[in-house]
Amino acid sequence: MAEKKPLKQYLMIPGPTPIPTRILAAMNHEMIGHRGPGFSKILGEVIEGLKWAYQTKNDVMVYPCSGTGGMETAVVNTLSAGDKALFVNIGNFGERWIKIAKVYGVDVIDLKVERGKACDPKTLEAELAKDKKKEYKAVFMQQNETSTGVINDVKALAQVVQKSHPDALIEVDAVSGLLAADLKTDDWGLDVVVSGSQKAFMVPPGLAAVSMSAEAWKAYESSKLPKHYWDIKNQKKFADKGQTYTTPPESIIFGMHEALKMIQEEGMENILKRHETNKNIVRSGVRAVGCRLLADDSCASPAVTAIFPPEGIDGEKVRSEMRRFGFELAPGQSDLKGKIFRIGHLGYVDYMELVATIGALELLFNELGTKVEIGKGVKAALAEIK
Amino acid sequence: MAEKKPLKQYLMIPGPTPIPTRILAAMNHEMIGHRGPGFSKILGEVIEGLKWAYQTKNDVMVYPCSGTGGMETAVVNTLSAGDKALFVNIGNFGERWIKIAKVYGVDVIDLKVERGKACDPKTLEAELAKDKKKEYKAVFMQQNETSTGVINDVKALAQVVQKSHPDALIEVDAVSGLLAADLKTDDWGLDVVVSGSQKAFMVPPGLAAVSMSAEAWKAYESSKLPKHYWDIKNQKKFADKGQTYTTPPESIIFGMHEALKMIQEEGMENILKRHETNKNIVRSGVRAVGCRLLADDSCASPAVTAIFPPEGIDGEKVRSEMRRFGFELAPGQSDLKGKIFRIGHLGYVDYMELVATIGALELLFNELGTKVEIGKGVKAALAEIK
Numbered sequence: 001m002a003e004k005k006p007l008k009q010y011l012m013i014p015g016p017t018p019i020p021t022r023i024l025a026a027m028n029h030e031m032i033g034h035r036g037p038g039f040s041k042i043l044g045e046v047i048e049g050l051k052w053a054y055q056t057k058n059d060v061m062v063y064p065c066s067g068t069g070g071m072e073t074a075v076v077n078t079l080s081a082g083d084k085a086l087f088v089n090i091g092n093f094g095e096r097w098i099k100i101a102k103v104y105g106v107d108v109i110d111l112k113v114e115r116g117k118a119c120d121p122k123t124l125e126a127e128l129a130k131d132k133k134k135e136y137k138a139v140f141m142q143q144n145e146t147s148t149g150v151i152n153d154v155k156a157l158a159q160v161v162q163k164s165h166p167d168a169l170i171e172v173d174a175v176s177g178l179l180a181a182d183l184k185t186d187d188w189g190l191d192v193v194v195s196g197s198q199k200a201f202m203v204p205p206g207l208a209a210v211s212m213s214a215e216a217w218k219a220y221e222s223s224k225l226p227k228h229y230w231d232i233k234n235q236k237k238f239a240d241k242g243q244t245y246t247t248p249p250e251s252i253i254f255g256m257h258e259a260l261k262m263i264q265e266e267g268m269e270n271i272l273k274r275h276e277t278n279k280n281i282v283r284s285g286v287r288a289v290g291c292r293l294l295a296d297d298s299c300a301s302p303a304v305t306a307i308f309p310p311e312g313i314d315g316e317k318v319r320s321e322m323r324r325f326g327f328e329l330a331p332g333q334s335d336l337k338g339k340i341f342r343i344g345h346l347g348y349v350d351y352m353e354l355v356a357t358i359g360a361l362e363l364l365f366n367e368l369g370t371k372v373e374i375g376k377g378v379k380a381a382l383a384e385i386k
Numbered sequence: 387m388a389e390k391k392p393l394k395q396y397l398m399i400p401g402p403t404p405i406p407t408r409i410l411a412a413m414n415h416e417m418i419g420h421r422g423p424g425f426s427k428i429l430g431e432v433i434e435g436l437k438w439a440y441q442t443k444n445d446v447m448v449y450p451c452s453g454t455g456g457m458e459t460a461v462v463n464t465l466s467a468g469d470k471a472l473f474v475n476i477g478n479f480g481e482r483w484i485k486i487a488k489v490y491g492v493d494v495i496d497l498k499v500e501r502g503k504a505c506d507p508k509t510l511e512a513e514l515a516k517d518k519k520k521e522y523k524a525v526f527m528q529q530n531e532t533s534t535g536v537i538n539d540v541k542a543l544a545q546v547v548q549k550s551h552p553d554a555l556i557e558v559d560a561v562s563g564l565l566a567a568d569l570k571t572d573d574w575g576l577d578v579v580v581s582g583s584q585k586a587f588m589v590p591p592g593l594a595a596v597s598m599s600a601e602a603w604k605a606y607e608s609s610k611l612p613k614h615y616w617d618i619k620n621q622k623k624f625a626d627k628g629q630t631y632t633t634p635p636e637s638i639i640f641g642m643h644e645a646l647k648m649i650q651e652e653g654m655e656n657i658l659k660r661h662e663t664n665k666n667i668v669r670s671g672v673r674a675v676g677c678r679l680l681a682d683d684s685c686a687s688p689a690v691t692a693i694f695p696p697e698g699i700d701g702e703k704v705r706s707e708m709r710r711f712g713f714e715l716a717p718g719q720s721d722l723k724g725k726i727f728r729i730g731h732l733g734y735v736d737y738m739e740l741v742a743t744i745g746a747l748e749l750l751f752n753e754l755g756t757k758v759e760i761g762k763g764v765k766a767a768l769a770e771i772k
Contacts, residue, residue: 009416009418011416011417011418011419013419013421015633016417016420016633016636017417018416018417019416019417024414024415024416025414027413027414027637028410028411028413028414029410030395030397030404030405030410031397031402031403031404031405031584031590032395032397032714033397033399033714033716034402034591035399035716035717036709036714064450064451064452064455064591064592065450065451065455065615065632066450066632066633066634066635067632067633068614068615068631068632069450069451069615069632072614072615099614100614100615103612103613103614104612105612196633198417198633204417204635204636204637205420205450205633205634205635205636206450206592206635206637206638226489226490226491226611226612227489228454228458228485228486228489229451229454229455229458229486245454246451246452246453246454246455247401247402247452247453247582247584247591248452248591249452249590249591249592249635249638250402250590250591251413251590251592251637251638252592252635252637255637323422328418328419328422330419330421331421
């Protein structure tokens with residue numbers, strides 16, 4: 001059986017997530033004039049829906065790009081060359097933000113945390129205390145670090161920044177975290193928040209959103225980094241008339257429009273609970289089949305889990321062999337390549353698909369010679385569905 | 387009749403163009419792992435198809451962005467701050483490229499040409515002759531200027547550059563021109579060519595492509611402009627393993643994959659002839675109903691036509707009133723706003739839709755008080771279909 005081409009695909013990567021047929025159907029739509037009233041109405045509703053998801057009254061602008069484009073937008077619109085900025089770096093996407101900032105000549109302070117751990121608020125507090133002249137213009141952090149499956153306590157980290165450096169901006173990459181875990185943009189005082197369509201929004205990739213607080217707009221005015229495509233004041237000028245500066249990715253926007261309806265119908269509490277349960281299913285299931293987890297329970301991501309396979313089995317081998325059963329898993333990145341594999345469980349991912357994933361891992365690990373009692377993993381996984 | 391909401395929409399703007407159902411159907415596809423072998427195969431075929439459309443053996447890379455992102459990619463990967471570069475500026479998109487270059491500190495020489503005209507190769511020759519020290523690193527030009535409906539003779543302009551400044555790069559914005567008019571990247575020696583999915587490719591917006599000649603790659607090595615999202619060597623590194631640096635806009639790529647099949651089935655000669663006929667239908671039709679054209683026949687675009695309405699009628703009025711009949715037309719940009727309207731006729735636009743557009747204009751102009759003989763425009767339009 002396992003040698004045959006699988007009948008179905010199970011996309012268990014941390015984005016793009018599977019797309020509900022209702023969203024695919026909404027995208028199956030003719031193009032309309034993007035400078036006409038019909039499009040303006042849809043775009044306006046998308047922006048309102050995004051504000052709901054962000055829990056904000058701040059401006060939210062959208063761009064035709066991937067999440068990384070949103071991260072670049074945050075940097076170039078709030079800083080100047082030579083500005084000091086602190087980067088909470090808990091994984092590959094922390095590294096990416098640092099790389100972007102360095103390209104533009106930002107004076108980067110890299111607060112690197114051991115992989116698999118979140119940033120302890122006390123660690124951030126101590127690091128900020130070193131900056132006695134209060135020179136840091138901004139603190140950048142991931143809400144959820146996709147590469148390690150670790151979630152930061154953004155609320156606690158933001159409080160530390162506000163206490164120590166009240167004038168510093170707080171800029172959050174919420175690309176893989178938004179809607180998987182709670183993020184209160186306004187209540188927590190987050191100045192710039194970046195998200196992407198292909199994550200818990202359940203929409204194909206191609207659209208990023210960026211929110212800007214009043215303080216972030218103030219920083220824009222003094223920011224001297226070169227910007228054109230990412231220029232957010234220009235984007236806002238067009239947003240104010242129901243348009244985007246450049247031609248918008250209409251299909252993705254039609255999909256986002258439907259997705260935001262679905263999301264609001266489900267409700268924030270239900271969405272967050274669903275992702276929490278996904279996390280528990282995966283963690284209990286893979287532990288029961290002899291895997292070790294990269295992240296502690298205390299900082300475990302509700303969006304993606306990074307897993308060490310049983311002793312002697314390569315992470316990339318798990319990925320390639322799981323394809324025989326129809327499962328597409330994610331690789332380890334950078335130093336973790338081959339050491340781990342990752343299961344994405346954000347967006348349009350069902351409890352039972354995750355149970356099935358554990359079942360396939362049981363079959364595979366037995367094939368590969370580990371003695372796993374068949375059924376033990378799925379039993380542990382099922383027990384998490386309450 | 388004309389007061390009712392129209393039954394159908396006729397999207398006559400210069401992109402996004404209407405999408406064939408065959409392409410929409412291809413896009414109605416589940417997401418797949420973008421770091422897996424299935425996606426690599428599709429992306430590889432898209433790149434091969436793009437090379438066919440570009441008539442090139444050069445590298446072609448794709449980005450999740452609109453056409454403007456492709457224009458920024460061209461600038462930041464080939465130049466450094468302070469470099470002198472000549473911009474052939476025949477309209478709004480010429481202005482846009484200049485704006486991008488100035489943001490990055492390029493020393494811009496603006497060869498501004500009267501709106502509605504192409505750049506005469508002799509004018510370019512004279513301008514280049516002024517640069518006796520041969521300092522110009524690159525010459526930028528639009529193949530087709532969307533804002534004025536003017537097409538440049540890229541072949542002739544490129545020859546002038548090659549003769550005068552053999553070391554200068556030739557960088558072409560072919561976003562709205564590619565496949566509407568012939569463009570031979572290799573035969574004409576074009577170093578960087580930018581295109582966008584939403585034009586004659588007949589695919590929704592959200593994907594741009596950029597080609598790089600060996601000379602352009604050489605320029606990359608000495609280019610010092612800051613770049614991360616647009617860094618084309620990084621993009622190439624991922625392209626070489628069948629991937630993109632950031633998460634690709636999969637739906638658009640599935641659409642492009644199908645579009646490139648359709649385009650190659652139709653054949654380059656047929657596609658170009660179809661756009662030529664579209665141009666003739668529109669020009670003869672609107673002239674017969676009392677309009678004046680912005681562009682001379684000698685430089686008239688096969689992709690879009692800019693039209694002065696009959697005396698006393700505002701261009702924006704034409705646009706808003708034509709919506710009653712179901713037609714979405716494009717506005718004049720910048721100084722031309724209100725003075726002209728534009729009819730897009732590139733991509734998935736049929737001869738008979740254009741005839742219908744002329745028919746609706748006849749009805750409208752009569753309503754607005756001009757004495758147009760009903761049927762005169764459509765007769766002239768039909769006569770162009772050979």
